Amino acid sequence: MAKVDTSLVAHLPLFAGMTPEALDEILREARSARYPKNSAMQGADAQCFFLLLHGHVRAAKTTPAGEQIVVRYVTPGETFGLAMAIGAARYPATAMAVDDSVVLIWPTSAWPRLVERFPALAANTLQTVGTRLQESHTRILEMSTQQVEQRIAHALLRLAKQSGKKLDHGIEIDFPISRQDIAQMTGTTLHTVSRILSGWESQGLVESGRQRIILREPHKIVVLAERSADSGAA
Amino acid sequence: MAKVDTSLVAHLPLFAGMTPEALDEILREARSARYPKNSAMQGADAQCFFLLLHGHVRAAKTTPAGEQIVVRYVTPGETFGLAMAIGAARYPATAMAVDDSVVLIWPTSAWPRLVERFPALAANTLQTVGTRLQESHTRILEMSTQQVEQRIAHALLRLAKQSGKKLDHGIEIDFPISRQDIAQMTGTTLHTVSRILSGWESQGLVESGRQRIILREPHKIVVLAERSADSGAA
DNA sequence: CGATCGATTGAGCCCTCTCAAGAGAGGTGG
């Protein structure tokens, strides 16, 4: 269990307002682990919670019938698997590394003690969860009021903002993502996603391939995203 | 500013694990207010947070274009308007009393101090917000995978569970709710809701009128709700 | 008793899903 360099994580929102000593004490309870690309990261029982240091993780929720939606993509610096903080004994979603990933892991059992000793942990986590709640509401709003094309545009712009790699001309989404994944983020089918991306590609808005998407004209995609349902006249 | 009886609120999740003295101190900072039916409860700036004591409140989110969705219905004992706890300066949604309602109101400015003095407040709120986050994800899952009829069935069952009044034969939703409201909860239009409810009514599953719905056969509605998209053969 | 707001219902259309092939890319084993 190699010691984690505190300076790497001190600036994260989770640890806002903490003394170096406190941080040190918290990190002493964690271990780190590496997950290879495409490996599952958790069982059904919520025995651990995670902080992603490197890589990308996909959190997905599954229906009884086996259909999936992508809850979110976790980027470095973010926590996930916080079931216990919200009083759940089982994870409501499954996590999978979409890239080779490195995480810090705490046992769920440590959470109550840590919160007691460092109340800022609860306050900081509340802030994070609150932000996610608002994002969820935004997503519900989009699904209720926008056409598929607008939803896909918004989803890609969000991914680009969150995990975009600036290129000479455009922004590349920095991890492998398929048409199917985008469909599961926007409530549609991979076929429709494929058709729309093909359309955009022929207009030069994007460039894409197998699990790879580059936004070539982000600004034009913003315009698309904001176009309301009935303002689409050419 | 009439003093609030602590025994009325001591059992609420928000105050779990608190001493009577702590509770007393927290309540001293609150004032209570009454909002008549159909009155708006908040301005744009998040200057207060609320605890609903009596009545029902509808929280809704609006698009730039003016379309609305219902985020949730607040029932007595629940908090709302927690923008500041999650670090937002403005409310992400608007609140309106759908019934004559009574609330406790704290100024937003009191929150940091209260949390500092009573860390359990943050932990309890984290739990609440976490639960809401999961409910949001469930809603997204439903919107992605289910037909409108199933979504409406789920929404009504949830409302009945949360705010249902048991009748001799059936369950009545205990506050005024229109077709439009249900449409805004399920991501559809009032027309479709009306058609589906009319259908159910002719089968004797529900009985409904102006802003009023009674589930006459809750069990059959559960069956409807769980029917998957392609198992609908008569 | 009139006005207003919610509910109902019909007709027609269109966006998106479903079903169905097939092609290309990338990885793997011989």
Added chain:
DNA sequence: CCACCTCTCTTGAGAGGGCTCAATCGATCG
């Protein structure tokens, strides 16, 4: 290093669920 195989992506055709548009009815309130 090549052949094969699997996984992703593409594209066409057709159908249908739900939306839009439009008009009317009914209840509630002032």
